[in-house]
Amino acid sequence: MAAAIEFRGVNKWFGPLHVLQDVDLTVEAGEVVVVCGPSGSGKSTLIRCVNRLEVIQKGEIVVHGQSITGPRVHLSRLRAEVGMVFQSFNLFPHMTALENVMLAPVKVKGLPGAGAEKIARDLLERVRIPEQADHYPANLSGGQQQRVAIARALAMQPRIMLFDEPTSALDPEMINEVLEVMTDLAREGMTMMVVSHEMGFARRVAHRVVFMDGGQVVEVQPPEAFFAAPTSDRTKDFLSKILSH
Amino acid sequence: MKYQFNWSVLWSGQSGQWLLSGLILTLELSVLAWLMAVVLGTVAGAFRTAPWKPLRAVATFYVEFFRNVPLLVWMFFWYFGVPPLLPRALQDWVFAHSLEFWAAVCALGVYSGARFSEVLRSGIQSIPRTLIEASVASGLTVAQAYRHVILPIALRLIIPPATSESLNLLKNSSVALTISVAELTFQTRQIETYTAKAIEALTAGTLVYLVLCVTIASIMGWVERRTAIPGLITGGRGESR
Numbered sequence: 001m002a003a004a005i006e007f008r009g010v011n012k013w014f015g016p017l018h019v020l021q022d023v024d025l026t027v028e029a030g031e032v033v034v035v036c037g038p039s040g041s042g043k044s045t046l047i048r049c050v051n052r053l054e055v056i057q058k059g060e061i062v063v064h065g066q067s068i069t070g071p072r073v074h075l076s077r078l079r080a081e082v083g084m085v086f087q088s089f090n091l092f093p094h095m096t097a098l099e100n101v102m103l104a105p106v107k108v109k110g111l112p113g114a115g116a117e118k119i120a121r122d123l124l125e126r127v128r129i130p131e132q133a134d135h136y137p138a139n140l141s142g143g144q145q146q147r148v149a150i151a152r153a154l155a156m157q158p159r160i161m162l163f164d165e166p167t168s169a170l171d172p173e174m175i176n177e178v179l180e181v182m183t184d185l186a187r188e189g190m191t192m193m194v195v196s197h198e199m200g201f202a203r204r205v206a207h208r209v210v211f212m213d214g215g216q217v218v219e220v221q222p223p224e225a226f227f228a229a230p231t232s233d234r235t236k237d238f239l240s241k242i243l244s245h
Numbered sequence: 246m247k248y249q250f251n252w253s254v255l256w257s258g259q260s261g262q263w264l265l266s267g268l269i270l271t272l273e274l275s276v277l278a279w280l281m282a283v284v285l286g287t288v289a290g291a292f293r294t295a296p297w298k299p300l301r302a303v304a305t306f307y308v309e310f311f312r313n314v315p316l317l318v319w320m321f322f323w324y325f326g327v328p329p330l331l332p333r334a335l336q337d338w339v340f341a342h343s344l345e346f347w348a349a350v351c352a353l354g355v356y357s358g359a360r361f362s363e364v365l366r367s368g369i370q371s372i373p374r375t376l377i378e379a380s381v382a383s384g385l386t387v388a389q390a391y392r393h394v395i396l397p398i399a400l401r402l403i404i405p406p407a408t409s410e411s412l413n414l415l416k417n418s419s420v421a422l423t424i425s426v427a428e429l430t431f432q433t434r435q436i437e438t439y440t441a442k443a444i445e446a447l448t449a450g451t452l453v454y455l456v457l458c459v460t461i462a463s464i465m466g467w468v469e470r471r472t473a474i475p476g477l478i479t480g481g482r483g484e485s486r
Contacts, residue, residue, distance in 0.1 A: 080384040090379035138476020
């Protein structure tokens with residue numbers, strides 16, 4: 001397997017706050033990595049560095065063999081290759097579901113309207129809400145909005161998908177419909193970094209689980225080992241807190 | 246002596262013609278200045294929120310310079326101050342083509358644009374930052390994010406205050422009479438001078454402004470309802486789906 005994302009000695013500060021400390025991590029192509037950890041541990045910041053929503057101060061991040069932390073990075077090209085899904089969906093409220101998915105293919109790739117619409121309708125089919133194409137975000141449930149957001153991210157045919165707590169803002173009964181779509185995606189071989197506390201999803205779908213605390217990667221394990229025999233005390237403490245109920 | 250009303254002065258003699266030509270000039274002046282203000286205001290408002298400092302600096306300079314000087318002073322500036330600075334050929338052209346009108350358009354357009362820019366800036370700043378992140382994360386450049394996501398939303402949000410600004414612009418066009426643009430207020434003064442009937446002349450002018458403003462407000466209200474974004478609170482009419 002070839003490396004899709006490599007973090008090499010990555011450091012980042014927000015003012016005096018050292019939010020990422022010497023992070024070394026490699027995500028292989030086709031691999032699904034779930035990143036968990038307590039609030040403020042730097043996990044969202046870590047994945048936001050991969051598409052340069054955050055800039056790091058020290059170290060290097062390499063995506064598909066190309067450094068993305070140097071001065072000359074083609075940001076639009078990088079971001080077309082790396083799709084992202086946010087906790088708060090962030091759909092464009094003035095556009096229908098279909099238009100949300102079509103925008104980037106038309107404006108960035110210059111696809112003709114008809115071609116982009118075909119792609120968008122196929123994607124809405126894939127996330128199982130073809131019938132919502134002409135609805136505005138405000139008229140969709142949270143789970144439906146998040147699935148439109150996934151379709152929107154897939155519309156640029158990215159090779160990597162980043163998920164930043166994709167189910168944290170959802171009502172419990174809608175979490176599964178989103179996780180199912182993500183599971184499909186993982187089965188199709190998409191490279192995925194998922195910040196999430198859905199441990200069931202991590203157990204079933206992840207190839208490896210990363211535990212972060214205080215800006216450091218504390219533990220990286222396949223899920224069986226991660227849940228059965230965590231090596232670090234901090235991981236044990238965290239797991240006991242979120243798995244106890 | 247009791248004041249003798251004589252409303253017929255408004256339709257006898259040349260009054261009607263004067264009022265009509267004043268109305269037309271007021272409209273021409275306001276429409277051109279409004280277009281200028283919207284273009285300048287949109288660009289400056291967007292620049293003021295841009296993630297690049299030189300753009301913000303240029304826009305801030307424009308806004309603070311032009312909104313902090315009285316409109317009357319700007320009228321004089323564009324009328325008396327600017328023409329001598331122009332190249333000879335352009336000077337000849339503006340002197341031959343109603344200089345006072347174009348000076349008024351510039352003064353009103355640039356001044357109102359600075360005010361409009363602040364209205365737009367507040368609209369942009371009310372949009373969650375995450376929406377820009379979502380736009381650029383899908384591959385759009387920042388400029389494309391503004392063009393297709395941020396501005397279309399902000400422009401819808403600011404329709405109510407932008408309506409007030411537009412009405413102000415129309416009413417402020419009366420200041421152009423000071424540089425002898427024969428617009429509506431100028432013409433009511435002319436009727437007053439010729440007929441010595443101040444109340445009648447001013448009433449006519451007042452009514453015309455009132456009708457114009459109410460019409461504009463109604464049109465903007467219609468635009469607001471037509472372009473409302475589902476899910477946002479609109480026009481006190483609840484959900485419009």
